[in-house]
Amino acid sequence: MTVLKRSIVLLLLTGYTLFAAGPFLWAAMMSLRTTTEIHLDHFAFPDPIHWDKYPDAWFNSNYDTYFANSAQVVVAAVIIVTVIGAMAAHCLARYRFRYNRLIYFVLFSTIIFPPQITIISLFQIMVQYGLYNTKVGLVLVYVAIQLPLTIYILESFFARIPSDLFDAARVDGYSDWEIFWRVAFPIAVPAVATTIILNFILLWNEFLFAVVLITDEANRTLPLGIQRFIGDTQEDIGMIATGLMIAIIPVIVIYAFFSEKLIQGMTAGAVK
């Protein structure tokens, strides 16, 4: 690549990075300033830097509770979605049985429905079964809404695993259950990591179902907690920014942890 080409690419990438990271940096700066300071100058650098806003948000504005709730609900939902989704995907990709494709189509077709369609009936069901305003209820809803997409992503990956590997494991003496856990699942780790990241980020930021199904202060998740700082007549923009930064940390951590798995070519060399 010539120097000129390289410079153009670098310039474009720098521009894109600024465009993508700009709002994040702005929010990060605001998280260290008070609302009054922000109103005076929207774009100024923090001066003085209000580090104390973080402990203040965490301890005095209930962010510790919201964070714990979000963590519990999202981690539980992601684990369940991943395990059930992977099993279902493996099953649909690997076994020939009657209505296999029909089941796959029905599951997949639920992706196209906007969530607003189901929300009223879902609300009714949750109230009826005593799951309204509970974290367990929210976990179940999150599992249900993320499962089709998870199965869809994983099914295509599982289908690409050569069936010879499963035959080899069968001849090696393993049962179907063991083959899933010891052969199929480990090979599918890159795809599973993708769905974990995707589901984690989507559910961590999920607002619609949470706002409808949770009203109790003790069960609020982070997006609902942040919403609490938006009042009817005014909003505490400084505290919202601090809350946002607290909320964003796990997403960055999870992405940093799993992104390496995404680019690992685990199946390279499995079969020629």
Added chain:
Amino acid sequence: MARVTLQELTKVYDRNHAPAAERVSLEIGDEEFMVLLGPSGCGKTTTLRMIAGLESITSGTLSIDGAVMNQVPAKDRDIAMVFQSYALYPHMTVKQNLAFGLKRRSVDRQEVARRVAAVAEILELSPLLRRKPHALSGGQRQRVALGRAIVRDPKVFLFDEPLSNLDAALRVSTRSEIAALHRRLGATMIYVTHDQVEAMTLGTRICIMNGGKVMQVGRPLEVYHRPVNTFVAGFLGNPPMNLLPALVTDDVGGRTLAVGDSRLTLPSERMPPSAPGRQVTFGIRPENVALRAPADGKAVQVAGEVTQLEALGAETMVAVALPTVSAPITARIAGDAALAVGQRCTLHLDLAASRLFDEDGTALNPSHQGGGP
């Protein structure tokens, strides 16, 4: 080791289609190397997978050492299989791949380590034990796949076209490794291939299949020299046996065979017990067709025109069109042939090595005919 018996084994995938394997009966002796040979879709892999327990058996009986295996799951049959695609677990190291089958069988850790080390030593895999499959060459992967089978010390080894993904040079060396392995282990091995060189060089016996059915079972040279039908005759050999339409006729000198314009007088014991006017197929291997008359002068001459020459260095394939015969006759000539396309030449046929086939393709007097040992 083990004796494997297939009795009328049939596999039907779809009732609307012909069976993938139909009434396959085969007796594979202890320590025997049986090769299932045939073109793509002939049912050889299906048969192997039924033996492995990877396909259910529609009808018939499969037994290993007298015990019926039809309903026994693959994991309990005590067999090992080497796959065409190697089927190495990509997330495991070579060592883990080798040990995977043993772990399931509750072999104690020290024994696993000992056996893995021993097999790695035999197959020269010791320096590669920590590598994952993607960091191995094709030949190394195939050796790991072999090692994974050997380490288990199974009753029966099954091979499903294990060499077809290797390049030509590696194929030859791995072929000899497998042959050496069979001699060393003295194991019962069943080997599927469509490559007749593999079949001829490896097999104690060969089972030739076509259209889901067994065509012929026998020792390699026996099958080569005494094919029981035109399919086997045309499938084995490169180039295959020349198969020419012929007519049984009565001539002045007695019963003869009319191949085009030529009259061939076969030795009396080889002449079919057929009435004159019967259509048969005359078969002769290219190596039994010569450009020069043999020393004993027993060969029969036919004349034709050279249509194709393939000089391969050590030998030359000469295709000659005989007058009024639809298919050309191919001769395998040692060294170079001083001929040109379009030139007329005389071929000398060694009729003692010829075969005759009935109209439906089955060999006539199969026990008496053939030029082989």
